[in-house]
Amino acid sequence: MGNIALWWVRRDLRLHDAPALRAALKVSAAVVPVFILDPTLARAPGAAARRRFLIGGLRALDAALRTRGSYLVVREGPPLEVLEGLMTEAGASAIFAERDLTPYARRRDEMVARRLPLHLIGHPTVHPPEALVRPNGAAYRVFGAFRRAWQALPLPSTLPPPEQPLATPDGLFSLLHVEDGETKTQNNEEEFPPGEAEALRRLRAFTDGPEAPIYRYAWERDRLDREGTAKLSPYFRFGMLSPRAAAAAAVTALEKAPDAESQQSVRSWLQELIWRDFFHVLFAHEPTLRQRSLYPFGERIPWRSDPEGFAAWAEGRTGYPLVDAGMRQLRATGWMPNRVRMVAAAFLAKHLLIDWRWGEQWFIAHLLDGDPAVNGGNWQWAAGVGVDTAPYVRLFQPVVQSQRHDPYGVYVRRWVPELANVPNEYVHAPWKMPPEIQRAANCRIGIDYPAPRVTERSARQARDIFREARRR
Numbered sequence: 461m462g463n464i465a466l467w468w469v470r471r472d473l474r475l476h477d478a479p480a481l482r483a484a485l486k487v488s489a490a491v492v493p494v495f496i497l498d499p500t501l502a503r504a505p506g507a508a509a510r511r512r513f514l515i516g517g518l519r520a521l522d523a524a525l526r527t528r529g530s531y532l533v534v535r536e537g538p539p540l541e542v543l544e545g546l547m548t549e550a551g552a553s554a555i556f557a558e559r560d561l562t563p564y565a566r567r568r569d570e571m572v573a574r575r576l577p578l579h580l581i582g583h584p585t586v587h588p589p590e591a592l593v594r595p596n597g598a599a600y601r602v603f604g605a606f607r608r609a610w611q612a613l614p615l616p617s618t619l620p621p622p623e624q625p626l627a628t629p630d631g632l633f634s635l636l637h638v639e640d641g642e643t644k645t646q647n648n649e650e651e652f653p654p655g656e657a658e659a660l661r662r663l664r665a666f667t668d669g670p671e672a673p674i675y676r677y678a679w680e681r682d683r684l685d686r687e688g689t690a691k692l693s694p695y696f697r698f699g700m701l702s703p704r705a706a707a708a709a710a711v712t713a714l715e716k717a718p719d720a721e722s723q724q725s726v727r728s729w730l731q732e733l734i735w736r737d738f739f740h741v742l743f744a745h746e747p748t749l750r751q752r753s754l755y756p757f758g759e760r761i762p763w764r765s766d767p768e769g770f771a772a773w774a775e776g777r778t779g780y781p782l783v784d785a786g787m788r789q790l791r792a793t794g795w796m797p798n799r800v801r802m803v804a805a806a807f808l809a810k811h812l813l814i815d816w817r818w819g820e821q822w823f824i825a826h827l828l829d830g831d832p833a834v835n836g837g838n839w840q841w842a843a844g845v846g847v848d849t850a851p852y853v854r855l856f857q858p859v860v861q862s863q864r865h866d867p868y869g870v871y872v873r874r875w876v877p878e879l880a881n882v883p884n885e886y887v888h889a890p891w892k893m894p895p896e897i898q899r900a901a902n903c904r905i906g907i908d909y910p911a912p913r914v915t916e917r918s919a920r921q922a923r924d925i926f927r928e929a930r931r932r
């Protein structure tokens with residue numbers, strides 16, 4: 461093996477638990493870290509917000525590399541061309557990268573590997589994806605079975621950041637020098653500062669110590685007036701945090717849990733990491749996960765072509781406070797709590813009977829953590845046409861969900877200011893307010909805040925339509 465190698469960073473913007481970097485260092489005297497801004501991916505919807513987060517993450521990785529006498533070379537262009545050029549420029553003889561399971565990435569890597577010495581090492585899941593399939597090699601479609609297979613495997617160890625210098629040759633041009641203005645304008649910077657150091661800080665804050673939030677997760681995760689979750693998904697999305705490091709932190713917290721309830725809480729967080737692996741493996745086997753319902757009956761549902769209903773949903777004007785609050789939060793910040801994602805997604809598919817694919821695309825265009833595997837899988841689940849298909853009969857009634865998870869209306873009032881003065885009794889279903897209370901609350905239904913677009917019964921009708929599609 462030659463003296464200089466490229467470490468091609470893709471969805472692993474970190475130095476901790478970086479097996480591809482380690483492999484490169486093992487066989488080379490010098491390593492050139494490179495990230496390629498791929499025009500094909502930049503054209504994808506939602507690229508703008510995520511691109512700002514990504515650029516911030518690249519800058520953070522560059523800074524971390526500089527403390528090790530190295531730096532990040534950022535280039536733009538078709539990956540094969542960029543890599544060919546950079547190998548010649550740097551005199552490199554091999555490329556090391558972490559495996560990426562998405563269909564586009566696999567096609568790209570096959571093309572590169574046909575022309576260049578590309579070594580794919582590691583994986584973006586906790587366990588190797590090939591160890592997480594059914595005995596016949598197919599992907600699991602039922603989460604319970606997947607979880608059992610996952611839990612039967614020993615937890616893989618995580619690698620600390622490398623100690624040896626990367627010895628990167630000086631003078632290679634990096635676009636980071638000219639992208640300066642980009643990160644400064646981002647509006648989610650405060651809530652989600654990009655980078656590995658922040659990801660690790662959040663992981664520690666969530667899992668370390670006897671009072672760690674992970675011990676209350678099972679009870680607080682769905683409370684919309686509190687911040688009971690780890691808020692790590694954008695960091696997982698770009699590999700600023702290793703899922704193995706997160707699983708290891710959870711297992712340590714489990715060992716130190718003060719009581720049985722806390723243990724149960726840690727287990728429920730660990731289970732979310734298992735869901736993440738589940739959808740990544742599923743997408744690797746079902747590359748049309750974003751385009752086609754996993755089960756054929758999903759293709760027989762007579763979705764309504766209702767652009768107006770869709771616009772009302774997307775802009776937070778359905779008349780259902782919880783749905784509207786979530787959709788407005790999404791547009792304003794690129795974020796929405798999981799509970800509200802479930803309610804909003806099911807509302808589109810079941811109450812409005814609008815094709816889940818429209819919603820999937822809207823989410824991917826706006827979510828900072830927008831991830832094709834996780835988003836596609838969750839949308840199919842929420843619409844009841846994908847994994848664990850029992851959900852086709854499950855309904856999320858937005859009023860009940862709002863009463864249960866936002867009992868004082870803190871969350872809905874924050875994102876739907878028209879409801880600021882509406883009494884608690886009506887804040888989840890404001891159309892029930894008598895006219896004099898509407899006037900007193902400055903919230904006249906149909907004028908200041910929309911009347912509900914559909915009735916609460918409409919989801920039950922949709923359930924019958926789904927049932928019928930299944931029978932045919």
Ligand SMILES: Cc1cc2nc3c(=O)[nH]c(=O)nc-3n(C[C@H](O)[C@H](O)[C@H](O)COP(=O)(O)OP(=O)(O)OC[C@H]3O[C@@H](n4cnc5c(N)ncnc54)[C@H](O)[C@@H]3O)c2cc1C
Nearest residue numbers: 689690691692693732735736798801802829830831835838
């Ligand atoms: C319709 C819909 C679309 C979604 N789209 C995305 C998406 O594009 N990207 C994304 O990362 N998550 C998506 N989720 C899953 C989930 O909402 C987010 O991962 C979660 O809200 C992130 O917040 P957190 O980091 O505080 O999570 P925590 O509750 O602290 O969970 C820890 C981690 O577990 C993983 N996780 C949690 N819930 C799920 C889940 N339901 N499925 C798979 N992994 C999960 C995430 O990596 C998360 O960071 C979607 C959920 C729904 C219902």
